[in-house]
Amino acid sequence: MKKRYWTAGLCLMVLMLLVSACGGGGSSTSATVATGNPETSTANPTTVSPTTAAKPTPTIPPGSLALFAVLSGSSQSDFLRVDDIRVNWDTTHFKLLRYIPGVQMLDEFGWTSSKSYSRSYIYGITAGGWLYVVKCFLDSGRKDISRLDPATGKTVASFGPVTTADMYEGFTICGDKVIYRTEVNKDLLGRRTSGGNVMVMKIGASSPVKVLDYYDDNNRGHYYSMGNNLVSIVTSLEGTNKYYDIYRVDPESLALGDVIYSFSSKNYVTFFEGDTALYWTETDTATGNIYVVRLPIDGNAVYCLEISDTIPQNLAIDESDGKLLVSFQDETPESPFYYLQDIASGDITEVDVEPAFFSKSKLGNGQFVILD
Numbered sequence: 129m130k131k132r133y134w135t136a137g138l139c140l141m142v143l144m145l146l147v148s149a150c151g152g153g154g155s156s157t158s159a160t161v162a163t164g165n166p167e168t169s170t171a172n173p174t175t176v177s178p179t180t181a182a183k184p185t186p187t188i189p190p191g192s193l194a195l196f197a198v199l200s201g202s203s204q205s206d207f208l209r210v211d212d213i214r215v216n217w218d219t220t221h222f223k224l225l226r227y228i229p230g231v232q233m234l235d236e237f238g239w240t241s242s243k244s245y246s247r248s249y250i251y252g253i254t255a256g257g258w259l260y261v262v263k264c265f266l267d268s269g270r271k272d273i274s275r276l277d278p279a280t281g282k283t284v285a286s287f288g289p290v291t292t293a294d295m296y297e298g299f300t301i302c303g304d305k306v307i308y309r310t311e312v313n314k315d316l317l318g319r320r321t322s323g324g325n326v327m328v329m330k331i332g333a334s335s336p337v338k339v340l341d342y343y344d345d346n347n348r349g350h351y352y353s354m355g356n357n358l359v360s361i362v363t364s365l366e367g368t369n370k371y372y373d374i375y376r377v378d379p380e381s382l383a384l385g386d387v388i389y390s391f392s393s394k395n396y397v398t399f400f401e402g403d404t405a406l407y408w409t410e411t412d413t414a415t416g417n418i419y420v421v422r423l424p425i426d427g428n429a430v431y432c433l434e435i436s437d438t439i440p441q442n443l444a445i446d447e448s449d450g451k452l453l454v455s456f457q458d459e460t461p462e463s464p465f466y467y468l469q470d471i472a473s474g475d476i477t478e479v480d481v482e483p484a485f486f487s488k489s490k491l492g493n494g495q496f497v498i499l500d
Contacts, residue, residue: 149179152352162240163419178360178494186231186233187231188230188231188233188279188499189229189230189308190230190321190499190500191498191499192228192230192231192498192499193228193229193230193464193468193479193496193498193499194226194227194228194278194279194497194498194499195226195227195228195229195481195485195495195496196224196225196226196227196237196252196254196259196278196290196495196496197224197225197227197485197486197487197489197492197493197494197495198222198223198224198250198251198252198487198489198491198492198493199222199223199225199485199487199489199492200221200222200223200489201217201218201221201222201223201239207214208234208482208484208485210227210233210234210482210485214234214235214236215235215236216236218239221239221240222239222240222241222249222250222403222489223236223238223239223250224236224238224239224250224252224261225237225485226249226278226281227481227482227485228499229480229481230483232349233420233480234485235253235257235281237252237261237276237281238250238252238261238263240263243433247265247266247267248264248265248266249263249264249266249296249490250261250262250264251264251296251489251490251491251492252495253301253402253495254278254399254446254448254495254496254497255301255353255355255403256275256303256355256403257448257449257497257500258276258277258278258284259275259276259277259278259495259497260273260275260276260301260495261273261274261276262275264295264296266271266295268291268297269291269292269293269294269295269311270289270290270291271289271290271292271299272286272287272289272290273286273287273290273306274287275331276398276409278497278499279499279500280444285331285332286331286332287306287329287330287331287332287333287469288329288333288334288335288336290306290308290327290329290336291311292308292309292311292390293308293309293310293311293312293323296490296491297491299351299466300351300352300353300358300401301353302351302353302355302356302357302358302379303353303355303356303379304330304331305328305329305330305331306328306329307326307327307328307351307353307358307382308326308327308329309325309327309347309351310323310324310325310327311323311324312324312342320342322476323342324342325338325340325341325342325347326338326339326340326344326347326382327339328382339381339382340382340427345383346382346383346384347385348359348360348362348375348384349362349363349373349375351377351403352399352401352406353401354401354402354403354404354405354406354424354425354495355404356379357376357379357425358376358377358378358379358382359374359375359376359377359388359425359458360374360375360377360384361374361375361399362375368394369392369393369394370392370393370394370395370397371390371391371392372390372391372392372397373387373390374387374388374389374390374406374423374427375387375388376388376425387428388425388427389423389429393410395408395410395411395413396411397409397410398443400444400445400446402422402445402446402447402452403447403448403449404424404447404471405422405423405424405425405447406422406423407421407422407423407432407445407447407452408420408421408423408424409418409421409443409445415436415437416436416439416440417434417435417436418433418434418435418440418443419431419433419434420432420433420434420435420445422452422471432452432468432469433454433469435454435456436458438458439458439459440456440457440458441456441457441458442455442456442457442464442486442488442493443446443455443456443494444456444494444495445494445496446494448456448496448497448498449497449498450470450471450472451468451469451470451471451494451496451498452468452469452471453468453469453479453494454466454467454469454494455467455493455494457486461491463483463486464481464483464486465478466478466479466481467479
């Protein structure tokens with residue numbers, strides 16, 4: 129039986145307690161839970177390609193958990209102990225795979241060549257009950273984004289190409305649009321010559337629309353979505369403290385609204401998007417404990433989870449259909465770990481997942497949906 133890194137908790141943790149816990153107060157040795165452009169050999173990268181077409185498709189019960197991860201075709205395929213594998217393994221490809229633990233089925237939702245000269249990558253994002261397949265062209269910063277039905281693997285819509293300065297991310301999906309900022313280009317003296325505008329690419333469109341000019345006062349921060357809600361995180365540095373101001377943003381005009389939440393930290397903070405809230409983690413460098421915080425659009429932050437007695441690696445957080453998934457690995461034989469929390473009740477279950485399915489690839493792990 130796997131070692132547990134969490135225990136159920138009873139109380140709702142408000143902002144004051146959160147800041148106290150993250151700011152160097154006494155740390156717990158147990159976890160606390162509270163409610164509160166590429167070379168393409170190329171077939172369509174969003175086409176499901178079963179290994180054996182003759183295999184009957186198993187009945188997938190409503191409410192089944194579907195996990196998505198990116199694996200190299202040669203990395204762990206020989207170690208996957210899954211009853212029903214429907215994947216065309218190729219050692220030169222990255223694969224975006226779906227794994228349904230309840231029926232022990234593994235299938236393919238996209239691929240891209242992983243040869244060094246191709247400079248391409250693929251990963252998945254789940255949002256609003258959809259799976260978005262993102263194919264990145266690392267030399268140009270271009271991303272091709274398609275919306276798939278997570279139950280069937282069929283492409284239902286797509287966006288025109290999105291180009292950002294970040295090789296992998298640099299955008300957010302908010303409802304039926306992608307919001308991103310173009311790369312700032314500079315001359316030899318470091319002066320801006322172009323770029324830095326905020327663009328919106330609507331689903332089905334072939335080209336984006338500029339919404340905010342580089343010099344617009346509202347053009348600040350890094351965008352994150354919570355379903356159809358949008359926030360921007362503006363950071364500043366004072367001494368060794370980094371300050372985070374989280375602004376509400378109008379999803380249409382992209383005008384900055386009020387600050388819904390602010391905090392500071394000396395530790396590295398990672399943010400994760402959920403369907404109804406923004407999540408982040410804060411690491412206590414002295415103990416290795418990880419604090420997970422949930423922030424809905426109303427600004428009432430709650431302490432969701434504390435991971436202790438271990439040093440988590442490749443930690444990922446995702447939210448779908450009222451559930452929160454926290455996944456990570458460590459140095460113990462029982463690793464990796466997947467914990468699924470019911471947000472309303474705070475109840476947590478540990479999900480039994482084939483260990484070789486866990487991805488160490490960038491943005492390659494932790495996305496899920498609950499299938500209808």
